[in-house]
Amino acid sequence: MIKAFFLFSLLLISQVACKGIRQKLDTDIEGFQAWQQNIEIRAYPNAFSREPQARLIELEGLAGEVLSAQVVVKSPSGITGLSGKLSALSGPGGEVIPAEASSVRYGAWLPVDETRMLTPDPLLEVASIDVPANMAKPVWLTIKIPREAAPGNYAGKLELSATSGERANFEMKLEVLPARLPEPRDWKFYINIWQDPSGVAGVHEVEHWSDKHWMLLEKYAGNFVAHGMDVITTSIVYDPWGSQSGYPFETMVEWKYPGEYAKGRAERFEWDFSVFDRYVALMMDAGMTEKIDCFSLVEGPWININADIRYLDTQSGTYRTLNLTLGDSVWQEVWAAFLPVFRNHLEKKGWFEKAFLAFDEKPRKEMRVIYDFLIATAPDFKISIAGGYPGDERKWSDEVILHYGELDTEEGLAAHKWLIEKMRSEGRYISFYTACTPHYPNVFLFSQLRESRLLPWLALKWNLSGYLRWAVSAFPADVWNQPNYKWHSGDMYFVYPGEDGPLDGMRWELFRQGVQDCEALRIARQMCEKAGRNDLLVRLSQAVTQATTL
């Protein structure tokens, strides 16, 4: 809902003598610059403005919406101790949006190998920053419009000041529209982004399931819920993705066996659900209450049929690994033993209806093995499958996640129309995902910021429940200095490890903006329907088509 300001006009100032070519470059500008820049365009250190003296920020949003704006600063001599302060916003009839509803954060640079560019994404929560000479630095403004804010026009200001003496005041105008966004936990837009508690433990250098770890996980959970995430990601075995992020994903269910596993004696397994229970409860307390994904009866993703299970030998007190492949006889007896116990446990907690056995990109052939097994042994477990195999008449999955590449052509969309309609009409989840592909649109550190906002709109366009991604908090060993691990830079995370919790990334704020756009559109549609304004409904649909034409 943020108005796009593409500011065109003169470039300023002095002249470079280069063989007669008169080039005026804004790098030659003397003195401090500060300008407003559309949040969809990343402000790299080599950013420039054609209106570095424009000092107006205009926003509009629904009551309850979280809005972002961006101001960029640059100076040929560098800036020391720069900080920004957003005032309260005065509105109609003495209404006030207090300064506490706003925050000012500062973009940090990551060295991104694909482009060889220092790239701003993490939003630092610090009192002030220094800005090296000639390097443009983004100052990120966030306003959480109170849900009870009255509609109308508000005004305030942003004051930038630096201990090195620079000053700039921006006028801030905000129009609160006459509609209210629900709390993020109540957004209808479905967001399934897989969390990684082991990523958090690793990057913060804390022991798994220690007090410090749980404290951090609570902070991350708060961030995730504030961005609309709906699904709790749990692990029911050790390392269900074969360390694809560079480290094992710890299990939340401890498998215990007295001695070494003996074929045919699966009933001697015991399971400790205490971590699982605490994790689910923590996420639910934070507001993520819709669904629990349980990974997984087989290692993900794709044709990999490894299904090893690590268990604690309670006699020796050491870990052992049961080497299994999907569908083999021991795999069958072990899971046949586990699932009823797990079901029982979930029932007792009141979670069974929310729990899904979840699978990552397993193709048809592998999924057939799983369906056959589950139909025979645990038919009432719900199933979530990324990658498109929806099951069959014997058992349909309760969630299908299609890849972007299955939907982005007319042919692909037409081929999946029946499935989308079936899933939607039966109240099941059907969403789409992007991962290593496509190249565009996506949410990598070298993607345009606009793309993170665009993805939710595509779900709307394709009549899907929402969007899925494989990672939000899986971190390379030293994300600040090497944001790339094996996958494209930024593929594994939307947030960054701060001192004692997550820091947002710009991509993450743009994604939230996109989801809020979808919620606002849903509300606008309701209002049109109520008012019998089919003409406006048509225009809303046209707007979605136009915005999502790539």
Add this chain to the structure above:
Amino acid sequence: MIKAFFLFSLLLISQVACKGIRQKLDTDIEGFQAWQQNIEIRAYPNAFSREPQARLIELEGLAGEVLSAQVVVKSPSGITGLSGKLSALSGPGGEVIPAEASSVRYGAWLPVDETRMLTPDPLLEVASIDVPANMAKPVWLTIKIPREAAPGNYAGKLELSATSGERANFEMKLEVLPARLPEPRDWKFYINIWQDPSGVAGVHEVEHWSDKHWMLLEKYAGNFVAHGMDVITTSIVYDPWGSQSGYPFETMVEWKYPGEYAKGRAERFEWDFSVFDRYVALMMDAGMTEKIDCFSLVEGPWININADIRYLDTQSGTYRTLNLTLGDSVWQEVWAAFLPVFRNHLEKKGWFEKAFLAFDEKPRKEMRVIYDFLIATAPDFKISIAGGYPGDERKWSDEVILHYGELDTEEGLAAHKWLIEKMRSEGRYISFYTACTPHYPNVFLFSQLRESRLLPWLALKWNLSGYLRWAVSAFPADVWNQPNYKWHSGDMYFVYPGEDGPLDGMRWELFRQGVQDCEALRIARQMCEKAGRNDLLVRLSQAVTQATTL
């Protein structure tokens, strides 16, 4: 043929205190840095290196090939008077590639609105440059391997030095492969990129068809031929594209009429071909001898059916405009009068076989009008049509240019297979083009440099004659300060206006590299065939497939 160096390792140096996050940024490095960077990755002012101390440049190429390499320099305090000097290269058995075969140029920055980034592309031919503090600057190296160079390993060095005291020496290794590239004018790869003499006149502020203009056009022609361009772009009417670049495209044929045109009296037209003749001769002398495109019987592009003709009223000495639409009765009589005279003139010059009546993106409906007319009045003129309508049994066009979007899916390629095979087997031209679309791959200033190299490879993959683009030298009024005019930044030009001729852009050098890659591949295939090595032919095809998988 340039080896890709993706240099991974440590980022250097000191620490930024930001709420406990230990981030080492190379912006904090003290002192001068200089590193080699893959030419496919643009070195923006915010470029960084993980190996700023690596000092080796390795190249390989065929005798006769023009190779590029890139070195990037940066300093926290700025650099004054930086220059680079490439030595002679010593080869096997006392062979020497002289220093004169090499050149050192420096990237200039353009302010690109779409990304709001200062973006290097133009290559300045200056003795030295200054580099502002903290801003990375590309130094561009070009080596034209002599066609008679002996195969083997050559070695030399690049010396960087600055009046502000910075020094860096790079070791340069070049392997000359045992094959020889033809002169660019003899490359088989077909390049049809439309020139714009009016763009040159405008940006250099010289009068049309003045001595200065012709002198400049000669310089531009030399540049175009050195980059493999094959086709002379001519205008047979005034402003055949309706000033789509921001100014009228002058006619090379002066239409003259005594008084105001009287319907039914087209025989009173006279045509002055002197500019046309001089332009064609100039381009042919430069080495562009393959083909002459003549624009156009209708204004381009697309469904526009305006067909106005400006003519000189020889009685009043002023210009008048005949307002015509495609296919109307006056349009018919006027062109029916012109074409035989034009044909005659071309015959006399020996150019008729090379001349094509050319049309820009006219759809089927409009092209049918043109075909009907030409079949009736001037059936033996060749026809070139961008946008895909190939004609029919009565008359097939001699050149079809398909849009990228018609070929980039399996379905699209399959649908055009018959046409590609027909045109190729009959020795007619069939190529592809990119224009405002696609977003990727393309040659905009915000495109990756790699994409400019990739486009020729796609022609190879799709079995086409080559590549077409609508502009190489159409310039916005002030390209150095506002590289954007209406179309995407960079869409209108590959070169830049220097003091007294064109300056290359990096995109232009990457495009040439891509064409040379295709020529090298053609030669390699011939060598494999001659040696009966089908196994290697298969591997060459695999390499193309792999390189062009987007």
